Amino acid sequence: MEKKHAVIIGGSLGGLFTANLLRSIDWEVDVYERVADDLASRGAGIGTHDEMFKTLRRIGISIDETLGVKVSNRIFYDSNGKVIATAVLDRYMSSWARFYRPLKDLLPTSNYHFNKQFTHYTQSSNKITAHFNDHSAVDADLLIGADGIWSAVRNQMYPDTKPLYAGYVAWRGMVNEADIPKNLANEIFTKHTFCLPEGQYMITYPVPGANDDVRPGFRRCNFVWYHPLGLEKLSDICTDDQGKCHGISIPHHLIRADILSEMKATARSIFAPQIADIVDLVKQPFFQSIYDCIPPTITGDKIALVGDAAFLGRPHTGMGTTKAALDAEYLIDALLTSKGNLTEALTDYNQDRSRFGMRVVERGRWLGAHLSAHLTKPKDQRSPEELEHRTPEVSMREFGAHLSDIPELSAIARKH
Ligand SMILES: Cc1cc2nc3c(=O)[nH]c(=O)nc-3n(C[C@H](O)[C@H](O)[C@H](O)COP(=O)(O)OP(=O)(O)OC[C@H]3O[C@@H](n4cnc5c(N)ncnc54)[C@H](O)[C@@H]3O)c2cc1C
Numbered sequence: 578m579e580k581k582h583a584v585i586i587g588g589s590l591g592g593l594f595t596a597n598l599l600r601s602i603d604w605e606v607d608v609y610e611r612v613a614d615d616l617a618s619r620g621a622g623i624g625t626h627d628e629m630f631k632t633l634r635r636i637g638i639s640i641d642e643t644l645g646v647k648v649s650n651r652i653f654y655d656s657n658g659k660v661i662a663t664a665v666l667d668r669y670m671s672s673w674a675r676f677y678r679p680l681k682d683l684l685p686t687s688n689y690h691f692n693k694q695f696t697h698y699t700q701s702s703n704k705i706t707a708h709f710n711d712h713s714a715v716d717a718d719l720l721i722g723a724d725g726i727w728s729a730v731r732n733q734m735y736p737d738t739k740p741l742y743a744g745y746v747a748w749r750g751m752v753n754e755a756d757i758p759k760n761l762a763n764e765i766f767t768k769h770t771f772c773l774p775e776g777q778y779m780i781t782y783p784v785p786g787a788n789d790d791v792r793p794g795f796r797r798c799n800f801v802w803y804h805p806l807g808l809e810k811l812s813d814i815c816t817d818d819q820g821k822c823h824g825i826s827i828p829h830h831l832i833r834a835d836i837l838s839e840m841k842a843t844a845r846s847i848f849a850p851q852i853a854d855i856v857d858l859v860k861q862p863f864f865q866s867i868y869d870c871i872p873p874t875i876t877g878d879k880i881a882l883v884g885d886a887a888f889l890g891r892p893h894t895g896m897g898t899t900k901a902a903l904d905a906e907y908l909i910d911a912l913l914t915s916k917g918n919l920t921e922a923l924t925d926y927n928q929d930r931s932r933f934g935m936r937v938v939e940r941g942r943w944l945g946a947h948l949s950a951h952l953t954k955p956k957d958q959r960s961p962e963e964l965e966h967r968t969p970e971v972s973m974r975e976f977g978a979h980l981s982d983i984p985e986l987s988a989i990a991r992k993h
Pocket residue numbers: 586587588589590591592609610611612616622623624625693694695696723724725726727728729747749801865883884885886892895896897898899901
């Protein structure tokens with residue numbers, strides 16, 4: 578029997594999880610990525626979850642202590658640099674590239690196509706066709722939209738569904754362990770630190786260094802600072818020094834020097850000095866605007882959305898890549914259960930993964946409610962979750978919690 582063929586739009590983690598799992602059930606798969614060259618240089622640090630490791634093992638990727646830096650101790654600073662609470666929670670902090678590389682290496686190079694920007698799809702009764710901006714087209718039995726937050730596949734399915742700006746950005750950056758003064762490194766490097774002055778949310782944690790190096794001395798410290806920003810200021814920080822506004826984001830190297838100085842000065846004025854020192858040491862900080870998105874469905878006729886292209890949660894749950902892995906696994910299990918009946922599998926996938934996706938979005942909104950409300954609502958009009966009512970202990974427990982500690986998510990994480 579002829580193999581079924583899937584075309585996957587987006588060659589990041591969501592696309593690669595899906596591609597490898599579909600191959601494991603004997604589908605032919607082609608991945609199309611708009612970026613022209615290898616994505617492994619994407620440098621972001623990520624928190625991980627055991628559930629993603631299970632998916633990696635199912636694909637045949639071994640998991641050992643090189644997958645990230647194990648962090649057990651959480652510490653909470655006040656703005657003066659005094660530790661006001663501590664907690665213990667084991668987590669592996671890693672990097673996006675650490676998972677991208679082995680997932681991509683498992684795919685034959687002839688099935689991963691760089692520099693192919695999907696523009697739209699067309700359909701007939703027995704196939705779906707993906708079209709690209711070089712005027713090429715390819716037929717498939719199933720089209721997977723793994724093309725992230727601004728998914729072109731989702732946009733064609735639901736032109737009116739747009740990601741919603743949460744009212745804040747995440748400033749991010751990394752500094753080499755070797756470049757951090759000894760005293761400071763001894764105090765914070767191996768820890769997951771928190772500092773939450775009113776309306777702000779700052780964390781730091783260690784991640785692997787260049788080439789995924791996890792040896793002491795070769796790692797990096799990553800910071801993520803959720804910072805409320807109105808739309809006018811967002812457009813200002815997306816404007817380069819030639820006066821060109823790049824929209825809602827800007828290439829890192831084009832962020833104006835005055836914006837970086839202002840950001841560092843603000844960090845110095847509100848955060849613990851230890852954390853402001855880390856921000857100061859970062860040579861090229863960058864920011865991402867925070868959005869979430871709830872599409873009406875995550876499937877169409879011969880179409881499935883996975884990862885951020887499906888439900889997009891705010892990053893406070895630290896589980897975007899895990900959700901992408903679980904979406905991919907569920908889709909494959911639904912195909913197995915339906916014994917190849919695509920319509921039945923997609924109906925099943927849409928029902929269950931929409932429930933999971935909705936709860937991920939809700940949890941992200943709950944964790945970020947006080948940031949969204951900071952610039953937009955006077956205190957006396959805020960709901961309880963919009964007020965900063967959480968204790969340091971609760972903040973440390975809820976941020977990037979293990980999936981197994983979130984019953985409403987763990988109960989429906991996988992197909993039963
Ligand atoms: C501040 C911040 C912190 C985060 N921290 C964590 C964390 O600690 N842990 C965690 O698990 N997750 C974290 N995430 C989330 C995580 O980065 C995403 O959930 C994850 O990358 C989603 O993967 P994806 O493959 O669905 O989408 P993406 O990684 O966005 O990939 C989409 C791919 O599609 C390609 N593409 C887009 N359009 C087209 C097109 N038209 N044609 C062809 N290709 C296209 C893109 O180039 C890209 O490669 C964080 C996110 C942010 C913003």
